[in-house]
Amino acid sequence: MSDARRAVVMLHSVVPDRELDARLVPRPRQELGTEELRRFVHDARAAGWSIVGLSELLDTSGSGGHRLAVTFDDGYRDFADHALPVLRALDVPATLFVTTGYPDRTLLHVSLVVEDLVRSRAALRLRTPDGPRTVECHDPVDAATQVNRIIWEAGLDTATEILGDYREEWVDYGLTWEQLHEIARDPLTTIGGHTTSHPFLPALDPQACAAEIDGNRRRLRTELGVPVEHFAYPFGRHSDTVVQAVRRAGYAAAVTTEPRDVDARDALHVLPRFCAESGRPFAATVDG
Ligand SMILES: [Zn+2]
Structure with a gap:
């Protein structure tokens, strides 16, 4: 026992x-x-x-x-x-x-949404707190890693703003x-x-x-x-x-x-x- x-x-x-x-x-x-x-x-x-x-x-x-x-x-x-x-x-x-x-x-399952976006785009325009930033997506693994890091560093609660240009395309996970x-x-x-x-x-x-x-x-x-x-x-x-x-x-x-x-x-x-x-x-x- x-x-x-x-x-x-x-x-x-x-x-x-x-x-x-x-x-x-x-x-x-x-x-x-x-x-x-x-x-x-x-x-x-x-x-x-x-x-x-x-x-x-x-x-x-x-x-x-x-x-x-x-x-x-x-x-x-x-x-x-x-x-x-x-x-x-x-x-x-x-x-x-x-x-x-x-x-x-009001929140996103960030890494899954990012995977969808980098697969379907040549480049992503991000609205980061430091201003707009473009990430090329020809290497989707590298792009996903980069975008995840940018969002992680800015704080997960900023994800909806950073990915705001693609609001219409988000899949809800x-x-x-x-x-x-x-x-x-x-x-x-x-x-x-x-x-x-x-x-x-x-x-x-x-x-x-x-x-x-x-x-x-x-x-x-x-x-x-x-x-x-x-x-x-x-x-x-x-x-x-x-x-x-x-x-x-x-x-x-x-x-x-x-x-x-x-x-x-x-x-x-x-x-x-x-x-x-x-x-x-x-x-x-x-x-x-
Ligand atoms: Zn948790």
Whole structure:
């Protein structure tokens, strides 16, 4: 009983396996293939892990045996298209941490939109904070890398402005509120908070930090009418002030990206979490 492990695993996007090979800039920590997800679940169970919801994982009165909670961050549209069908088929409970800027369409899944744009253009005109800038796209991999870096350096919240010339062409890679309603109604899935705009929370002043955390939770609860009890720190980043704001917002627990097992002594608002990675089997994820 004492050697029973508890672990939380983080995923983001789930796409058909062949789409992974077609990426200009591979994002193994951001997307898994559907077959990989299936194998991951199968291997976890074969190794003796029960997959449980996050609340059940945190309930220490639970029965013995290894317990694993599966979580998805951000709110990619493919959660509805590709992840949920697998979860339903295999009866896997999951928590979806939603950044509300995506369904509200004030945020972009930047690297995916950039891939689309550099594939379809000879050059991109960017409206950077330092003025207009042109990036040639004859080498799409190089172009995508450059544009991602420019946006990353200017801050992700500037992406809609920087790519503003192409507003009409953006494909939405985020879940819609309609899809979120359906997901929230599914007894297998639980909705968690992940801020309004996915910022580096420790870099914000306390008011802005609280607004990101409270506003997101309020929006999810009001819009979806479900309890929102768990939070995931964007980029895993937190500080004492941030943790306090999460606690004050009413969250029962919060997860980071520190890759290790949950320990009985862990504070509920800084729980560790492993990152699933494309090409990395389950055993390597939780034992590597
Ligand atoms: Zn995130």
